[in-house]
Amino acid sequence: MSQIQITINGKLCHCEEGISILQAAMQNGIEIPNLCNDESVKVYGACGLCAVEVLDDGSGRPMPKLLRACSAKAMNGYVVRYDTERVNQSRKIALELLMSDHTGDCMAPCRLNCPAGTDCQGYVKKIAEGDYHGAVRLMKEKLPLPASIGRVCPHPCEQNCRRALVEQPLSIAFLKAFAADRDLESETYRAECLPDTGKRVAIIGGGPAGLTAAYFLRQKGHAVTIFDASAKMGGMLRYGIPAYRLPKTVLDREIEEIEAMGVSMQNRVRIGEQITLEQLRADYDAVIVAVGAWQSMAMRCEGESLSGVVGGIQFLHDISSGEKAAPDLQGKVVAVCGGGNTAMDACRTAVRCGADKVYVIYRRTREEMPADAVEIEEAAEEGVIYRYLTNPAEIIGENGAVRRIKLQVMELGEPDASGRRSPVPVEGKFELLDVDLVIMAIGQKPALAGFEALEQTRKGTIAADEATFLTNLPDVYAIGDATNRGADIAIAAIGEANRCAAVVDSALCGALKPYRAPFLSKREVTAEMLADREKIARCTMPTRPAEVRRRDFDEVNLGLTEAMAQAEAKRCLECGCHDYNECKLIRYANMQPIDPYRLAGQKNIHEKERKLGSIERDPGKCILCGLCVRVCEEDAKQGILGLVGRGFTTAIKPEFQDDAVIAGCKDCAKCVKVCPTGALKLLG
Amino acid sequence: MSIRIAVGQGSCGIAAGAGKVYDALFAALQGSEVSLGVVGCIGMCWLEPIVDLYRDHTLQMRLVQVKPEDAERIAKACCHGDLSALNDLAISEEDAAFLTKQTRIALRNCGLIDPNSLESAVEAGGYSALRKVLAKQDGMTPEEVIACIKESGLAGRGGAGFPTWFKWNAARQSAGEEKYLICNADEGDPGAFMDRAVIESDPHTLIEGMLIAAYAIGAKEALVYVRAEYPLAIKRLHAALAQAKEAGYVGRHILGSDFSCEFRVKAGAGAFVCGEETALIESLEGNRGMPRLKPPFPAAAGYWHQPSNINNVETFANVSWIIDHGGAAFAAMGTPDSKGTKVFALTGKIRRGGLVEIPMGKTLRDVIFDIGGGIRDGKDFKAVQMGGPSGGCIPASLLDTIIDYKALGATGAIMGSGGMVVMDETTCMVSMAKFFLDFTAEESCGKCVHCRIGTKRMQEILTRITEGKGRKGDVELLEELCNAIKDGALCGLGQTAPNPVLTTIRYFRDEFTAHIEEQRCPAGSCTALRRYTIDPANCKGCTLCAKKCPVNAISGSVKAPHRIDLDVCIRCGQCMAACKFHAIQVG
Amino acid sequence: MNCECVKQKSDLSLLCPVLEEYAAVPGSLITILQQAQEIYGYLPMDVIYHIAAETGSTPAKVLGVATFYTQFRFQPVGKYLIMLCNGTACHVNGSERIAQTIQEYLQVENGATTADGLFSFSIVACLGCCSLSPVMMINEETYGNLTPDSVKMILQEIQKKEAAQ
CATH class of the missing domain: 3.40.30.10 (Glutaredoxin)
Structure with missing residues (x-):
């Protein structure tokens, strides 16, 4: 055979005459996307993903038609590209069409709903297997503070857990804390860092966002310094969340781990005081602003400036920082205004400071309360009194100090834009409460002194691009509670930090690559579809009795035992596709932006089936590449699988109902191996 | 010399009652000397059943739209030899011009000879070309045959218009033990029926053309792949092959030469995609008719991976004429780009529908208005659909386009196999596009992504537009899909499936816009968009419409104008049909 | 298709002459199916299995071919x-x-x-x-x-x- 040369995407390739363009590419280490091709079977040409454009057929002329690289022979002198606009468009439509009839569960719903995209299903499985370090390794691909977050996260993952369709969702957050605690005890997992790049990044703010950004940028080999105004790193995790929920020793350990990777941490540095943003910009290749939202919002009622009226964050910060002595609230009556988690933290902290009576003033009802249900319950157990459907109208003082609070009685009206019924004042109906301390916990906003150069939103937050995280200043990025929509839960800031780190890394490496949400195939699952599952109750976190715990700041939760954790982890339905990481389809689908929803139409509906020995088929994921059919016939010489019907409803059927034919399957699993998606699965 | 009666008996003629007419004539002629015979289809379908009266091989009179009850007096007139008694049944001059304006080569014997009789075919010149080719002295070498076909400029009549000699030559040049000659008689384009007519009316011309082709490429076996929907064609082809074999035209040492060729007829089983040559080969091999990747082309590796040549019926029907008359005679007709004649199946809202064979280079207007007589029922011409699911709709403004592969291609339609479906003002072009996508989506083999899912999605988008649920941007989305499918589909079926949509968008975009933005069907054809209203001025309050309405959408008291509740109305139109006072309007 | 189809008991002997003529002729599957449909009026599932066995094919292949073409029916048709x-x-x-x-x-x-x-x-x-x-x-x-x-x-x-x- 004589040698020829062809140029593929600008790379000169040598190959033997007679082979296909696709083979020539593979032999030269170039991957032209393809789904229906495999060396073990004959060329088929169904998927159309391997389309290439021949810009020069060797004689200086382009070819008018796109070629399928799998079948077109490589000819001497060909200049071929698989990334021209025409090819990209052809591949894009092919992928959109495929995805419009693909029902995969690329990612489990828990993971989909996690703002940081943590692989819940993955680490829960590791926990079930007893591999806690392995679990933490998975967690730390997205989240460097699992022991802390596992304790405090309001766990959106659990909201989406399909186990709820059977009985109750998995206790994912506590499982995370359990495994992370085990990992911290010994042989703590620590991610490797790439060799130093010589690039320097300054991160302003050592809260969850700043720590996370530092963690991922350090892994990429960049020199990272975190500047924080407080005495210690941790931000809201340290100063906003009381110790009874997150013991500071746990947080310290996780921060130590980040520091040990070589992240430099500088505390008591406030921008505009010890250093300016301009200086940092001059000294570093990139600056990430992650300063959080530390200023409690005002309630806009009379009497707010009286002594004895404090912001919730301020109240919590003062106690956690130890900078001021914890106030002695013995014999005092405290009113906490607000219904979020900060309000819960404030009221429960007030209880622990010895307050006589603690009220929570909330203008809607328990139903609408945004705080965690567990928090609301535990606070009640600890003696907190809820005053639903009331709103502070006026804080009445005596000699400049708080004496009473006047509450406007509310009722629920029509649902507002958020879907929650909005509270309306009942005209002329008020109540009076005698109080000594009023804590405002109705929201926070960032304090942006020192950041005047950054453009702000109308909400008074830093305006940052959603895809690049860039502010109006070049090389200055901003993330977390200080930006755009304002304060959110910690895991949201962590997710943003992770994505921002990737963007900053790409910029430091020469070409900024904006974040693009991956395309994922999703499946709707109903309770009926899970009706056959055995009902197993969700584990309950053991806690210290309310009477005891309300007197100190020790952790309320006692932690799961290993037996509890493993049993709980085994409840997982393993919704996400087993093949997600190997799936060629999803990998190609994310090589370029696609929007299959614009082509949404009828989908072929198939049930999972287990008719062939040890192989499970999920026809919803099948893309009819025909590889299983062909490998069964051509390679395994079985002919067990076949295409049935034609057109849109064509399907691959294993042997119908006949046991004798099913028995013909030799379980060689060659079909499983060639399947480019997760449609075929070898059972354990 | 007595009269000979010939009843046209193609499928269409039989459906129109030709069989019953034949039976009635047979009964009426009992004991008379007048002979009664059968001929194939003359292609004047709107006049069926047709009865031809011959004396000495000369057509004396052509009777049209004959009913069985006419048999007695036809028999009587023929027995007495006084045909003037039948003047009222005779074809009009205007109708007769339908034939005289044509130039028939492929159809030269259709409707004139008895398809069941070899003698009849031979009398009309059948097998003379084969004799010429295989003659011991001054016969033709395969190369000479190919050269003659090359000179004629004959191109494949199945749709693509590829030069016939080139394919023959490629198959001839290919190295291979066995070679196969295949006739594609899987006439799948809805609206085309010339291949059926040829097989039903003149099977020996097809067989002769195939034999010459087999000789040219060096094939010893010939296969005919016929649609199962054509039972009469299959029956007559089998019979003709048996006769030809008996007479030594088919089989071993044909006409005493060294050339041997056996025939097989395979019935297709219902799959449009099998008109694509590689899918047809898969089907011949007993597999699912899914197209193969090209290359290799069938000329190199076709049936059983041996060199094979595939042409359609009409192409073969021209071959013996070309050999008889010489390539130059054929090439003298037509345009520089397209030689010879082409057969069209003229149907739809046309006054005179049937088979029309004309030289290339005539205009669409010639065919539709001059020969076809224009639109029936006094309506306006809107468009003509050419090339079936792979073709497109050509608007009135392009009626002067000449019939030529290039010129038709430039309109966005194609010559195709020759279906010409004429549409008038009441035809909705969006609905036409949907009709073709319904077809291709149904006929997609399911192999490649672009066609399997792409045509389905296009069909869904078109469906929602015809239902008044179209979205802004749907036309652009359709265009994007069309272009991607043209580029990405594996075979001709998929690559050309977007054509009907692209041409309707190109020429009738405003109709799409009216459906999407105004929920209005300008042709008044899309059921979901119809609005039935009662004109109070005409309504007499007879209550008949209300009684007919299956969903009680019509209310009103006796002798007072009624009204239709459009929210309840299911647009069945029964009220309109029932109203005796033309009070119900549709818009 | 349901399990009942497989348990059908068609008179398979009716198919013998067809199989005798075509079973060994390569590429005859469609012809065999057409003739089977002539005999039974449709293609019962047990007939499909029988054809697969007699032609050395697999049911997957035979059903694949049969379901590709619109001519073939899998339910009895009316008169x-x-x-x-x-x-x-x-x-x-x-x-x-x-x-x-x-x-x-x-x-x-x-x-x-x-x-x-x-x-x-x-x-x-x-x-x-x-x-x-x-x-x-x-x-x-x-x-x-x-x-x-x-x-x-x-x-x-x-x-x-x-x-x-």
Whole structure:
């Protein structure tokens, strides 16, 4: 055979005459996307993903038609590209069409709903297997503070857990804390860092966002310094969340781990005081602003400036920082205004400071309360009194100090834009409460002194691009509670930090690559579809009795035992596709932006089936590449699988109902191996 | 010399009652000397059943739209030899011009000879070309045959218009033990029926053309792949092959030469995609008719991976004429780009529908208005659909386009196999596009992504537009899909499936816009968009419409104008049909 | 398809002559299936299995071929098979209304058989009788230039004939 040369995407390739363009590419280490091709079977040409454009057929002329690289022979002198606009468009439509009839569960719903995209299903499985370090390794691909977050996260993952369709969702957050605690005890997992790049990044703010950004940028080999105004790193995790929920020793350990990777941490540095943003910009290749939202919002009622009226964050910060002595609230009556988690933290902290009576003033009802249900319950157990459907109208003082609070009685009206019924004042109906301390916990906003150069939103937050995280200043990025929509839960800031780190890394490496949400195939699952599952109750976190715990700041939760954790982890339905990481389809689908929803139409509906020995088929994921059919016939010489019907409803059927034919399957699993998606699965 | 009666008996003629007419004539002629015979289809379908009266091989009179009850007096007139008694049944001059304006080569014997009789075919010149080719002295070498076909400029009549000699030559040049000659008689384009007519009316011309082709490429076996929907064609082809074999035209040492060729007829089983040559080969091999990747082309590796040549019926029907008359005679007709004649199946809202064979280079207007007589029922011409699911709709403004592969291609339609479906003002072009996508989506083999899912999605988008649920941007989305499918589909079926949509968008975009933005069907054809209203001025309050309405959408008291509740109305139109006072309007 | 199909007991001996002639001839699967359908009126599942076994093929392959082509049926058909042409010319000339009429008159869906087993209804690709459009075939007989009224009359006549027997 004589040698020829062809140029593929600008790379000169040598190959033997007679082979296909696709083979020539593979032999030269170039991957032209393809789904229906495999060396073990004959060329088929169904998927159309391997389309290439021949810009020069060797004689200086382009070819008018796109070629399928799998079948077109490589000819001497060909200049071929698989990334021209025409090819990209052809591949894009092919992928959109495929995805419009693909029902995969690329990612489990828990993971989909996690703002940081943590692989819940993955680490829960590791926990079930007893591999806690392995679990933490998975967690730390997205989240460097699992022991802390596992304790405090309001766990959106659990909201989406399909186990709820059977009985109750998995206790994912506590499982995370359990495994992370085990990992911290010994042989703590620590991610490797790439060799130093010589690039320097300054991160302003050592809260969850700043720590996370530092963690991922350090892994990429960049020199990272975190500047924080407080005495210690941790931000809201340290100063906003009381110790009874997150013991500071746990947080310290996780921060130590980040520091040990070589992240430099500088505390008591406030921008505009010890250093300016301009200086940092001059000294570093990139600056990430992650300063959080530390200023409690005002309630806009009379009497707010009286002594004895404090912001919730301020109240919590003062106690956690130890900078001021914890106030002695013995014999005092405290009113906490607000219904979020900060309000819960404030009221429960007030209880622990010895307050006589603690009220929570909330203008809607328990139903609408945004705080965690567990928090609301535990606070009640600890003696907190809820005053639903009331709103502070006026804080009445005596000699400049708080004496009473006047509450406007509310009722629920029509649902507002958020879907929650909005509270309306009942005209002329008020109540009076005698109080000594009023804590405002109705929201926070960032304090942006020192950041005047950054453009702000109308909400008074830093305006940052959603895809690049860039502010109006070049090389200055901003993330977390200080930006755009304002304060959110910690895991949201962590997710943003992770994505921002990737963007900053790409910029430091020469070409900024904006974040693009991956395309994922999703499946709707109903309770009926899970009706056959055995009902197993969700584990309950053991806690210290309310009477005891309300007197100190020790952790309320006692932690799961290993037996509890493993049993709980085994409840997982393993919704996400087993093949997600190997799936060629999803990998190609994310090589370029696609929007299959614009082509949404009828989908072929198939049930999972287990008719062939040890192989499970999920026809919803099948893309009819025909590889299983062909490998069964051509390679395994079985002919067990076949295409049935034609057109849109064509399907691959294993042997119908006949046991004798099913028995013909030799379980060689060659079909499983060639399947480019997760449609075929070898059972354990 | 007595009269000979010939009843046209193609499928269409039989459906129109030709069989019953034949039976009635047979009964009426009992004991008379007048002979009664059968001929194939003359292609004047709107006049069926047709009865031809011959004396000495000369057509004396052509009777049209004959009913069985006419048999007695036809028999009587023929027995007495006084045909003037039948003047009222005779074809009009205007109708007769339908034939005289044509130039028939492929159809030269259709409707004139008895398809069941070899003698009849031979009398009309059948097998003379084969004799010429295989003659011991001054016969033709395969190369000479190919050269003659090359000179004629004959191109494949199945749709693509590829030069016939080139394919023959490629198959001839290919190295291979066995070679196969295949006739594609899987006439799948809805609206085309010339291949059926040829097989039903003149099977020996097809067989002769195939034999010459087999000789040219060096094939010893010939296969005919016929649609199962054509039972009469299959029956007559089998019979003709048996006769030809008996007479030594088919089989071993044909006409005493060294050339041997056996025939097989395979019935297709219902799959449009099998008109694509590689899918047809898969089907011949007993597999699912899914197209193969090209290359290799069938000329190199076709049936059983041996060199094979595939042409359609009409192409073969021209071959013996070309050999008889010489390539130059054929090439003298037509345009520089397209030689010879082409057969069209003229149907739809046309006054005179049937088979029309004309030289290339005539205009669409010639065919539709001059020969076809224009639109029936006094309506306006809107468009003509050419090339079936792979073709497109050509608007009135392009009626002067000449019939030529290039010129038709430039309109966005194609010559195709020759279906010409004429549409008038009441035809909705969006609905036409949907009709073709319904077809291709149904006929997609399911192999490649672009066609399997792409045509389905296009069909869904078109469906929602015809239902008044179209979205802004749907036309652009359709265009994007069309272009991607043209580029990405594996075979001709998929690559050309977007054509009907692209041409309707190109020429009738405003109709799409009216459906999407105004929920209005300008042709008044899309059921979901119809609005039935009662004109109070005409309504007499007879209550008949209300009684007919299956969903009680019509209310009103006796002798007072009624009204239709459009929210309840299911647009069945029964009220309109029932109203005796033309009070119900549709818009 | 359900399990019952496989348990069917068709008289497989009827197929012997066909298999004798074609089983060993390569590429004859479609011909065998066509003849099997001639014999049984449709393709029972046990017949498909039998053909697979006798031709050295697999059921997957045979069913794959059979389900690819519209000619093959997997349910018994009625005594009269109505095939309504849905070619372009028929479409343009109103075959949709004819389909509606048949469906309403016989209370039968496309691809199904009436409860009395008398009629099966199927909308098919172009029958090639375009100049008579709209067209339908009932068994071997072709009917052209249909109108809703003429279709009803044709069906009524068949029903009358059947009732008389």
